[in-house]
Amino acid sequence: MNANKGATVLHLILIAFYTRYACADDHFKMGVNTNAAEAMQFLREYDREASGMCYRVTLSQWKFVTNITEHNRRRMAEELALSSKFERLSWRKAAAFDVSRVPDPQARRQLMKIVQSSRAALPEDKFTELQQLISEMKEIYNSAKICPFGQKPYDPHVPKVGYLGAEKQEDDRNYPGHQQYKLTNQPYQHYQPYQDNAEYPNYCDMQLDPEITRILAHSRIESELLYVWKSFRDQTGPKLKNSFMRYVQLTNQAAVDTGFRDAGEQMRAAYEDPSFRASAEEVYNQVAPLYKQLHAHVRRRLLQRYSSHGLRADGPIPAHLLGNMWAQNWKSIMDLVMPFPSSPSLDVTSEMLRQGFTPLRMFQMAEEFYTSMGLKALPPEFWRASLLARPQRAGVQCTASAWDFCNRIDYRIKQCTEVSMQDLVSTHHEMAHIQYYLHYAEQPQLFRDGANPAFHEAVANAATLSVYNAPHLQRLGLYNNKSHDQYEVSMNFLMAMALEKVAYLPFAFMVDQWRWSVFEDGVQDMNARWWQMKLRYQGVIPPIPRTEADFDPGSKYHIISDQEYVKYFLATVLEFQIFEQMCRAAGHAGHLHECDVHRSRDAGRLLSEIMQAGSSKPASEIIRTMTRGKTNRISPEAIVKYFRPLELWLRVQNREEPVVGWNSNADDVKLFAPLRAAAISRTASAILLIVCIANQLLL
Structure with a gap:
C-alpha cells in the first residue's frame, strides 16, 4: 500500500467514524406511516390513555408504600404489568410513523419522546426478562444484611445476640416492613453484644439504612468502618454481577433496535445535545x-x-x-x-422544638414560602390525602417523596416528618416538586416533566438554597447569632454545604x-x-x-x-445557576450564599417561567430565557461564585x-489490579479492526 493511498483510506475511515458518532444523537429509526392526521389522532388518544394508566399505577404504588401488605404488593404488580403492556403497544404505534413527515413540531417532539425513551423495541420475551431482571436486582440489593462489627454470622446453636443501648422501632424509610434499631441517647455508639434469647432472633440483621449508614457517619473506629464498608459490598456486588451483565446485553439490544449505538447513547438522547459528553466534561x-x-x-x-x-x-x-x-x-x-x-x-432544630413546631406547621410554612413569591397555593386534595407525619400503624415506607397522580387534581407528599432543621429543608424541597407539577399541569402528559432529566431536582434544590441560610432563618425568627463571629459562622456553613454539594x-x-x-x-x-x-x-x-x-x-x-x-451531577450545578438568577431577579446584592428570595414576586415569576413549559421545550431554550439570553447551557459559574469565600479560605489553609x-502511585493502582494483558488485547483488537476495514476499502 503506498503512502498516499494509505492516507486516503485512513481519511475515509475517520470520516465514517465521525459521521457515525456526530450524527447518532439526532438519529433513530423511523416508520413508514406518513399520515399526519393519524399521528395527531394517536397522540390525542395516547394523552388520555396514558394519563389514566399513570393515575392507576401511581395510586397502586401510593397504597403499597403507605400500607405495605401482600395484597397491595400484588395490586401494584398487576398495574405495573398492565403499564408495561401499554408501553409496548404505544411504542409500536408511535414507531410506525415517519416523524419527519409530521408538520406540527410539538407532535414530532411527543412522538420522539415515546420512541426514544423506551426499551419496547425488544421482543416481548426479552422485554419481560429485562423488567424481571431489574426487579430481581432491586430485591437482592434491598435484602442485603450484615452482622454487627466483631460478631460472627448467626448460629442457631448459640444464644442469640442483641444490641446494647438499642431500642426497637419501625424505621421504613427505604426498607418497608423491616424491624430496625434506633440507638438511644447518643446519635451513635458502638454496637456491643449482650445475651437475649427472646427479643432478637437474628442479630445479623443490619441493613444499609439506618444501621450501616449511621456507623459510617458517626464511628471513628477505622476497623469498624472498614468492616461495614467491605461487608455491604460482599452482600451486594458478587450476587448482582451476572444479572447486571445480562442487563447490559438486553439494554444495549433495545437501544440498537431503536436506532442508537448503545444504551448509553439512548440515555443521553434526553438531553438533546449532540455534544453532551463533551459539555458535561x-x-x-x-x-x-x-x-x-x-x-x-x-x-x-x-x-x-x-x-x-x-x-x-x-x-x-x-x-x-x-x-x-x-x-x-x-x-x-x-x-x-x-x-x-x-x-x-447553622442548625435551628432546638429552636424549632422550643417554639413547638409540628409537621403540619412546617408544611404550612413551606407553602407560604412559595405563595409569598406569587406561586400557586396547594389544592385541598393535597392536605386531605398527603402523609405528612409518621402514622401509628406499621408498614409505611417513609422515604420523602412528592407525587403527581397525573389527573391535574391530586398531588401529594409522603414524608414521616420530624421536627428538625433537616426535615424543614426537605419539606421545602418536596413542596418545590409539587409546585413544578402544578405549573406544568396543563401540558400534555408527555410534557409533564422537567425540561431535561436534571431540571426537577435542580429547581427543588434551588429553592432550598434560600431556606437553608442565616438571613432566611433570622426572618423566620429561628436564628439569632449575636454571640459568635459572623465570618466564622459563614465559613462553617459553607464548609457543611461544600461537603454535601x-x-x-x-x-x-x-x-x-x-x-x-x-x-x-x-x-x-x-x-x-x-x-x-x-x-x-x-x-x-x-x-x-x-x-x-x-x-x-x-x-x-x-x-x-x-x-x-x-x-444529579447536572442538577447540582444547575441549582446554583437557577438560584443566582432568582437572586438577581430579587435584587440581592452581596454574597450569593446569603441570598433569600422569600417574598420576592420577581424571583417567583422567573421560577414560574422555568416550570410552566415542562419538557415541551428543549432545556437550552429554558436556560436562555432564564438567563435573559446570556447563555443556553448549564454553567458552573454560579456554584463557583457561591463557594468563593470558602475557596479563598481553603487556599490559605x-x-x-x-x-x-x-x-497516585503503583501501590494505589495495585489495589484494584487492572488487567494489563486484557487492556493490551483490546487495543490490539481495535487496531486489527481498523486494518481490516482499510483492507476492505482497498479491495
Whole structure:
C-alpha cells in the first residue's frame, strides 16, 4: 500500500467514524406511516390513555408504600404489568410513523419522546426478562444484611445476640416492613453484644439504612468502618454481577433496535445535545479546582485522625473514611474538618422544638414560602390525602417523596416528618416538586416533566438554597447569632454545604461515565474501571484490594435499578445557576450564599417561567430565557461564585500542602489490579479492526 493511498483510506475511515458518532444523537429509526392526521389522532388518544394508566399505577404504588401488605404488593404488580403492556403497544404505534413527515413540531417532539425513551423495541420475551431482571436486582440489593462489627454470622446453636443501648422501632424509610434499631441517647455508639434469647432472633440483621449508614457517619473506629464498608459490598456486588451483565446485553439490544449505538447513547438522547459528553466534561473541569481544594483540606484533617491507615499527604483518600458508603457526601465528617469548631453550625432544630413546631406547621410554612413569591397555593386534595407525619400503624415506607397522580387534581407528599432543621429543608424541597407539577399541569402528559432529566431536582434544590441560610432563618425568627463571629459562622456553613454539594460532584459525574463505558466497551474489567474512574475524578481509592470477583458498582442502588445518574451531577450545578438568577431577579446584592428570595414576586415569576413549559421545550431554550439570553447551557459559574469565600479560605489553609489534588502511585493502582494483558488485547483488537476495514476499502 503506498503512502498516499494509505492516507486516503485512513481519511475515509475517520470520516465514517465521525459521521457515525456526530450524527447518532439526532438519529433513530423511523416508520413508514406518513399520515399526519393519524399521528395527531394517536397522540390525542395516547394523552388520555396514558394519563389514566399513570393515575392507576401511581395510586397502586401510593397504597403499597403507605400500607405495605401482600395484597397491595400484588395490586401494584398487576398495574405495573398492565403499564408495561401499554408501553409496548404505544411504542409500536408511535414507531410506525415517519416523524419527519409530521408538520406540527410539538407532535414530532411527543412522538420522539415515546420512541426514544423506551426499551419496547425488544421482543416481548426479552422485554419481560429485562423488567424481571431489574426487579430481581432491586430485591437482592434491598435484602442485603450484615452482622454487627466483631460478631460472627448467626448460629442457631448459640444464644442469640442483641444490641446494647438499642431500642426497637419501625424505621421504613427505604426498607418497608423491616424491624430496625434506633440507638438511644447518643446519635451513635458502638454496637456491643449482650445475651437475649427472646427479643432478637437474628442479630445479623443490619441493613444499609439506618444501621450501616449511621456507623459510617458517626464511628471513628477505622476497623469498624472498614468492616461495614467491605461487608455491604460482599452482600451486594458478587450476587448482582451476572444479572447486571445480562442487563447490559438486553439494554444495549433495545437501544440498537431503536436506532442508537448503545444504551448509553439512548440515555443521553434526553438531553438533546449532540455534544453532551463533551459539555458535561467541560462543566466538571470547571468545578474540579474547587473540589481539589476541598479534597486537600479534608485529607489533611483525616491524616490527623487516621495517621496510619493508608493516607498520604499527597495521595488519594481511602473511601471508607469519608462518612458515606460511596464517598459521595462528606457531611458526616464535619466534626473532623470544621473550619472553626468553637463557632456553631447553622442548625435551628432546638429552636424549632422550643417554639413547638409540628409537621403540619412546617408544611404550612413551606407553602407560604412559595405563595409569598406569587406561586400557586396547594389544592385541598393535597392536605386531605398527603402523609405528612409518621402514622401509628406499621408498614409505611417513609422515604420523602412528592407525587403527581397525573389527573391535574391530586398531588401529594409522603414524608414521616420530624421536627428538625433537616426535615424543614426537605419539606421545602418536596413542596418545590409539587409546585413544578402544578405549573406544568396543563401540558400534555408527555410534557409533564422537567425540561431535561436534571431540571426537577435542580429547581427543588434551588429553592432550598434560600431556606437553608442565616438571613432566611433570622426572618423566620429561628436564628439569632449575636454571640459568635459572623465570618466564622459563614465559613462553617459553607464548609457543611461544600461537603454535601461540592464533594458530590465528581462522584455524580463518574457513575455514568463508568456505565457508558460498560455499554460501549463491554463487561470486562468492570470493577477495575470503576476504581480507575473513582481515582481519576474523586481522588478516592479502595481501603483494601479489589478484584473482578467483586462488583463494587453494584453497591450503588441507582446502577442496579436502571436509574441514570448524570442528571444529579447536572442538577447540582444547575441549582446554583437557577438560584443566582432568582437572586438577581430579587435584587440581592452581596454574597450569593446569603441570598433569600422569600417574598420576592420577581424571583417567583422567573421560577414560574422555568416550570410552566415542562419538557415541551428543549432545556437550552429554558436556560436562555432564564438567563435573559446570556447563555443556553448549564454553567458552573454560579456554584463557583457561591463557594468563593470558602475557596479563598481553603487556599490559605492549603498553602503548605505538597499537592492540591492527589498523586497516585503503583501501590494505589495495585489495589484494584487492572488487567494489563486484557487492556493490551483490546487495543490490539481495535487496531486489527481498523486494518481490516482499510483492507476492505482497498479491495
